[in-house]
Amino acid sequence: MKPFTTHTGRALPLDRGDVDTDQIIPAQHLKRIERTGFGPFLFGEWRKDPAFVLNDPRYAGASVLIAGPNFGSGSSREHAVWALEDAGFRALISERFADIFRTNCAKIGLLPVELAGESVRALMDAVLDDPATEITIDLREMRVSAPAVDERFEIDAYTRRRLLEGLDDIALTLAHAERIEAFERDRSARLPSMADTRPA
Amino acid sequence: MTTPTTLAEKVWERHVVHRTDGEPDLLYVDLHLVHEVTSPQAFDGLRLGGRTVRRPDLTVATMDHNVPTAPGPEDPISVQQMAALRSNCAEFGIRLYPTGDLGQGIVHVIGPQMGLTQPGLVMVCGDSHTSTHGAFGALAFGIGTSEVEHVLATQTLPQPRPGTMAITVDGELPPGVSAKDVILGIIARIGTRGGVGHVIEYRGGAIRSLSMEGRMTICNMSIEAGARAGMVGPDDTTFAYLEGRPHAPTGKDWEEALDDWRSLQTDGGAAFDREVTIDAAELRPHVSWGTNPGQTVTIDDVVPDPADEAAERALSYMDLRPGTPIREIRPDTVFIGSCTNSRIEDLREAAGILEGRTVRAGLRAMVVPGSMLVKRQAEQEGLDAIFTRAGFEWRDAGCSMCLGMNPDQLSPGERCASTSNRNFEGRQGRGGRTHLVSPAVAAATAVAGHFATPGDLDA
Numbered sequence: 111m112k113p114f115t116t117h118t119g120r121a122l123p124l125d126r127g128d129v130d131t132d133q134i135i136p137a138q139h140l141k142r143i144e145r146t147g148f149g150p151f152l153f154g155e156w157r158k159d160p161a162f163v164l165n166d167p168r169y170a171g172a173s174v175l176i177a178g179p180n181f182g183s184g185s186s187r188e189h190a191v192w193a194l195e196d197a198g199f200r201a202l203i204s205e206r207f208a209d210i211f212r213t214n215c216a217k218i219g220l221l222p223v224e225l226a227g228e229s230v231r232a233l234m235d236a237v238l239d240d241p242a243t244e245i246t247i248d249l250r251e252m253r254v255s256a257p258a259v260d261e262r263f264e265i266d267a268y269t270r271r272r273l274l275e276g277l278d279d280i281a282l283t284l285a286h287a288e289r290i291e292a293f294e295r296d297r298s299a300r301l302p303s304m305a306d307t308r309p310a
Numbered sequence: 311m312t313t314p315t316t317l318a319e320k321v322w323e324r325h326v327v328h329r330t331d332g333e334p335d336l337l338y339v340d341l342h343l344v345h346e347v348t349s350p351q352a353f354d355g356l357r358l359g360g361r362t363v364r365r366p367d368l369t370v371a372t373m374d375h376n377v378p379t380a381p382g383p384e385d386p387i388s389v390q391q392m393a394a395l396r397s398n399c400a401e402f403g404i405r406l407y408p409t410g411d412l413g414q415g416i417v418h419v420i421g422p423q424m425g426l427t428q429p430g431l432v433m434v435c436g437d438s439h440t441s442t443h444g445a446f447g448a449l450a451f452g453i454g455t456s457e458v459e460h461v462l463a464t465q466t467l468p469q470p471r472p473g474t475m476a477i478t479v480d481g482e483l484p485p486g487v488s489a490k491d492v493i494l495g496i497i498a499r500i501g502t503r504g505g506v507g508h509v510i511e512y513r514g515g516a517i518r519s520l521s522m523e524g525r526m527t528i529c530n531m532s533i534e535a536g537a538r539a540g541m542v543g544p545d546d547t548t549f550a551y552l553e554g555r556p557h558a559p560t561g562k563d564w565e566e567a568l569d570d571w572r573s574l575q576t577d578g579g580a581a582f583d584r585e586v587t588i589d590a591a592e593l594r595p596h597v598s599w600g601t602n603p604g605q606t607v608t609i610d611d612v613v614p615d616p617a618d619e620a621a622e623r624a625l626s627y628m629d630l631r632p633g634t635p636i637r638e639i640r641p642d643t644v645f646i647g648s649c650t651n652s653r654i655e656d657l658r659e660a661a662g663i664l665e666g667r668t669v670r671a672g673l674r675a676m677v678v679p680g681s682m683l684v685k686r687q688a689e690q691e692g693l694d695a696i697f698t699r700a701g702f703e704w705r706d707a708g709c710s711m712c713l714g715m716n717p718d719q720l721s722p723g724e725r726c727a728s729t730s731n732r733n734f735e736g737r738q739g740r741g742g743r744t745h746l747v748s749p750a751v752a753a754a755t756a757v758a759g760h761f762a763t764p765g766d767l768d769a
Contacts, residue, residue, distance in 0.1 A: 127620060128602055130732075132734040143350035143391055145354065183503075183602075186452040188351075280361070289336075293327045300566065302428060
């Protein structure tokens, strides 16, 4: 995973709440078996509307997405996060992300930043007013700064360290291999297993 | 004296492999369900990292999202995705129920059907509707593909502790109000953000009175309220459903399991972070009007005035005018299926309404059983004949028109009464308009040609 320390970039203002992952990447694009190449399908239906903000040339090259609350609700599809990453986004700002979506972001190094509603509004308005507005997100200091806002954000210590150092989460878990083995030794033998399938 | 704890906390505590301050708990996963759409990149990740599947015996795979439910030309990209699952399962020794196998079906239908879903387990799947399995008192939640890879490699997941939330539905459900109406009524009240960050436990007399199928319908849509998991404490209904299923314990193990499962209840006096109480008597059959499941009213209501810009956008997408009685809205299509409502009880309910009746002329109607075993059972009971005589198409098992990854899709502008779980824009096909309903309302609507309850048909 690519480490995230600090990032400065222009932002795309997606001024809508409850944006579900079906909108971020529609189901017909989930058939690829590769991990890359989803960027062109980001907001696959909405982007067909020339007035959709993603098509506004003033926001071309944005690397921070600002969205309304409950961004990424619905389906667990990590393809939504891959599409955002593939389209050049490094960080997302919302009042609240849906649970599975937020986890998916953090797993691949796309930083989900949660700020109070009024701060998100201030950033959204600043970027709507002036698309050239740059936003800096510093994960070391846990701070978002832009002309309109200078604010600390919260993120759990584990996720922060993992993102800062670009650590492989599976390797971190396998450091506890002995504990996993001990847990397995104590598991009840009557728990379900595919090893003892009886006919239906 | 020990502190009283909730069901979710009890199941959680049983599965903590490792706990350190400032880190999420490392939880053991008892059962990992795998399907073709969210797994190929996880298997690729394993190969790239030189890793393997730690516990293939605690992993089971099926094909559901992509599978065609009727004969016809197959989409080559879907075929490739299913072939990838086949070869990944063969390479890593995972039991697969592929298309053509009697064990195949929607992943959240086959787990319970095989008796794999049991009280007290931690279960995961790369699918947000994994919350379904919580109906048995399991802690079951959807995960992304990176987490799928993590579970394949380690059989564990680092998880921050969720909040606990109780939703109590007291009293008796009025006649004609189904489990689907209960969950739609709950989401209409608490909203699509109401459960974010929480595990919901559904409690109260109205929940206790439901069958396992009904409880699964409710837990299934927990994610639609933003909650990653929903649970119901196991009871005699749970045990009766499980007994004799292929993976259920037998003999002395069964007796021991029962003793253990009975202990899986929220203690008296345990505190939830959030509590909501609903009077069952207030619930009615529900129909969604908008583009998220919270935008739902009862069938006796009218399309509401838009409260905000999002509601205006939803009304425009749905091509609806405020003030229109829900019963005057005329769908083009009726879909009975999905992991929410495709089990045998759902099909029996719909068939009971359709017996001796026919689908309104010009309306397309289809039934997609949740699994091939559900299909076979329905055929043994003669339900398929009732559906086909009424004018429904009788299909093979799969996710089908719930998400339109296979050829079962709505056309732009087509309006559908659907027993599925999401009415998002384009969910059932580009430009399609989805109204979420129960199987009973779906069947009555197919006959009436407009939204209707079974009672309306006799009027």
